Amino acid sequence: MATNRDELTSYAWRQLRARTLAASDVCIVCGHGASDSADHVIPVSKGGARLDPDNVAPIHGVYGCPVCLRRCNSEKGDRPLSDLVQLATSVDWFAGPQ
Numbered sequence: 001m002a003t004n005r006d007e008l009t010s011y012a013w014r015q016l017r018a019r020t021l022a023a024s025d026v027c028i029v030c031g032h033g034a035s036d037s038a039d040h041v042i043p044v045s046k047g048g049a050r051l052d053p054d055n056v057a058p059i060h061g062v063y064g065c066p067v068c069l070r071r072c073n074s075e076k077g078d079r080p081l082s083d084l085v086q087l088a089t090s091v092d093w094f095a096g097p098q
């Protein structure tokens, strides 16, 4: 029987994501509850630890946030969270040009 490394990794990831969501469902991007997914605070592609519980946090995934309707995970994409927070605070979403 062949061992599929990717499958093992994604199994571990699913376990970690489930544990993360069981501990908290407050989204790291918008701060509302009811997160349905989890994501890396520091993306793996930027050197973040893939399976480190300290680097994984709840986030709104495909279903979006029921409060602000953002799809936080796709907004965040592959950026470190600090980039996104900077973006969000440097842009005035509600008073843009008419």
Ligand SMILES: [Zn+2]
Binding pocket: 027, 028, 029, 030, 031, 032, 059, 060, 065, 070, 072
């Ligand atoms: Zn959110």
Ligand SMILES: [Zn+2]
Binding pocket: 027, 030, 031, 032, 065, 066, 067, 068, 069, 070
């Ligand atoms: Zn929200």
